[in-house]
Amino acid sequence: AALVRYKFTIATQNVTRLCKEQEIVTVNGQFPGPTLYAHEGDNVVVQVQNKGPYNVTIHWHGVRQLRSCWADGPAYITQCPITPGNSFTQRFRIIDQEGTLWWHAHISYLRATVHGALVIYPRFRKPYPFPKPTAEFPLILGEWWNANVEDVINDAIRRGAVPLESDGYTINSQPGDLFPCSANDTTRISVKSGKTYLMRIVNAAMNHAYFFKIAEHNLTVVAVDASYTKPYRTDLLLIQPGQTMDVLLTTPKTSGLFYIAVRVYNSQPPRGLPFVNTTGTAILEYRGTTSNNSVPLMPTLPAFTDTQTAFNFANSLRSLQSSVPQSVDEEMLITEGFGLVSCPNNSCAGINGGRAVGSLNNISFVTPDIAILQSYYYGVNGVFTRDFPDNPPLKFNYSQQNPPLSIWQPELGTKVKVLKFNSNVQIVFQNTGIITIQNHPIHLHGHDFYVVGQGFGNYNPQTDPANFNLVDPQMLNTVGVPTGGWAAIRFTANNPGVWLMHCHFESHSALGFEMVFLTENGPRKLDALPSPPRGLPKC
Numbered sequence: 001a002a003l004v005r006y007k008f009t010i011a012t013q014n015v016t017r018l019c020k021e022q023e024i025v026t027v028n029g030q031f032p033g034p035t036l037y038a039h040e041g042d043n044v045v046v047q048v049q050n051k052g053p054y055n056v057t058i059h060w061h062g063v064r065q066l067r068s069c070w071a072d073g074p075a076y077i078t079q080c081p082i083t084p085g086n087s088f089t090q091r092f093r094i095i096d097q098e099g100t101l102w103w104h105a106h107i108s109y110l111r112a113t114v115h116g117a118l119v120i121y122p123r124f125r126k127p128y129p130f131p132k133p134t135a136e137f138p139l140i141l142g143e144w145w146n147a148n149v150e151d152v153i154n155d156a157i158r159r160g161a162v163p164l165e166s167d168g169y170t171i172n173s174q175p176g177d178l179f180p181c182s183a184n185d186t187t188r189i190s191v192k193s194g195k196t197y198l199m200r201i202v203n204a205a206m207n208h209a210y211f212f213k214i215a216e217h218n219l220t221v222v223a224v225d226a227s228y229t230k231p232y233r234t235d236l237l238l239i240q241p242g243q244t245m246d247v248l249l250t251t252p253k254t255s256g257l258f259y260i261a262v263r264v265y266n267s268q269p270p271r272g273l274p275f276v277n278t279t280g281t282a283i284l285e286y287r288g289t290t291s292n293n294s295v296p297l298m299p300t301l302p303a304f305t306d307t308q309t310a311f312n313f314a315n316s317l318r319s320l321q322s323s324v325p326q327s328v329d330e331e332m333l334i335t336e337g338f339g340l341v342s343c344p345n346n347s348c349a350g351i352n353g354g355r356a357v358g359s360l361n362n363i364s365f366v367t368p369d370i371a372i373l374q375s376y377y378y379g380v381n382g383v384f385t386r387d388f389p390d391n392p393p394l395k396f397n398y399s400q401q402n403p404p405l406s407i408w409q410p411e412l413g414t415k416v417k418v419l420k421f422n423s424n425v426q427i428v429f430q431n432t433g434i435i436t437i438q439n440h441p442i443h444l445h446g447h448d449f450y451v452v453g454q455g456f457g458n459y460n461p462q463t464d465p466a467n468f469n470l471v472d473p474q475m476l477n478t479v480g481v482p483t484g485g486w487a488a489i490r491f492t493a494n495n496p497g498v499w500l501m502h503c504h505f506e507s508h509s510a511l512g513f514e515m516v517f518l519t520e521n522g523p524r525k526l527d528a529l530p531s532p533p534r535g536l537p538k539c
């Protein structure tokens with residue numbers, strides 16, 4: 001194992017997309033940001049220097065952070081922001097994870113442009129569990145706003161509204177041929193016939209899951225969220241925001257140009273916001289293709305609202321190897337929904353003049369101004385409470401569209417759920433019809449979890465557990481809870497510290513669609529939260 005060092009310099013720069021110049025925040029002047037490379041077992045040290053005008057933190061999405069909670073990065077959860085002109089060095093080790101993860105800013109809306117891939121190779125001389133590819137390349141899926149993204153989120157918060165939708169979808173930061181002023185800069189990937197390529201796909205989009213397809217090509221999924229899968233052959237992927245997929249592309253004997261296409265999967269009746277319905281594209285270009293003006297072939301993509309296809313894809317993934325907990329010590333049922341908080345004189349932009357909020361078990365998370373991990377470690381009282389409920393406070397027909405207004409009012413609070421060290425936890429996420437039903441990508445920090453079951457409608461604790469997959473369920477760090485349905489996960493709370501769990505739609509987490517786990521120390525010194533690193537930004 002080696003020591004891998006990187007330096008991130010965060011600054012603003014002007015870039016032009018969709019016919020418009022905009023000032024964005026970048027890392028090392030790159031957009032998307034630099035790809036980090038490490039081998040499993042390596043120690044990674046990243047010095048993050050903030051030369052931009054905004055407060056920043058960086059999160060290593062999916063990295064287990066075993067006993068390195070201080071390096072995790074979510075603002076006001078594990079650390080306070082790195083203020084302009086200051087820096088923070090984050091140190092962590094990559095343990096038992098191989099494949100692709102990613103990193104992104106974890107404060108306000110900065111991750112729209114502050115993100116990049118994290119490639120984790122197997123240890124030296126250890127092969128991949130699939131044939132060695134000829135070459136590898138990252139494909140980072142994103143979203144673009146014509147407006148300044150900090151204005152987008154601040155304006156939404158001021159008005160109590162859901163943030164504006166983006167203006168375009170991107171692959172390696174380019175929207176592609178179908179968007180205005182973009183065709184000259186479309187991302188092009190050059191390949192040869194008869195080879196196998198490893199695509200490291202990151203869905204860095206802020207608020208959308210994507211269907212992904214390459215015209216006339218078959219794909220084989222070999223890992224999701226840096227956890228190997230049984231090779232799964234398909235011509236279509238569904239990638240939730242936050243998820244990463246390692247996918248083999250074997251090129252047939254052909255020539256010409258083929259679109260790599262991403263289309264939004266957006267199923268949120270009845271109050272979904274309008275979104276841009278153009279397909280984001282890149283071009284797969286066979287070497288030796290002569291005619292410059294040949295038109296790339298476009299794949300046929302599912303409809304935006306094709307929930308069954310989205311479900312079938314997610315439900316087909318299986319772990320290559322699994323050690324899913326066979327018994328459970330802690331059981332939770334967590335409802336996901338929205339709600340309305342009243343504003344003086346009904347002055348907010350939400351329904352009935354209220355402020356739109358997201359909630360878990362009808363609690364809308366309030367971000368404190370002192371980091372929770374810091375206040376826990378130093379024993380500062382009054383920052384959070386330990387009463388996050390194990391079950392929803394209200395029982396109703398969850399998948400019914402528009403349940404009565406009386407259950408739309410969440411409680412505001414900074415509530416954590418305390419977990420005993422090494423306890424096996426099962427959580428069932430239940431989507432509700434409060435304001436809208438939707439596919440929520442739930443991400444847990446500091447742990448990978450097994451998805452042991454999922455379905456549509458209301459979870460039934462009497463009958464559904466009998467069908468759980470306790471043999472080879474897929475391990476993930478972000479699960480798309482089916483639209484109008486539920487998903488059950490299991491993990492072992494073996495990582496002491498404070499861990500955020502949230503919807504990876506940034507527009508939802510910004511509105512309080514978050515909660516926090518606090519895992520207690522274990523009996524051995526080795527199982528305890530270490531002391532804070534030097535230079536930790538404090539509040």
Ligand code: C2O
Nearest residue numbers: 059061074242443
């Ligand atoms: Cu990808 Cu809380 O993060």
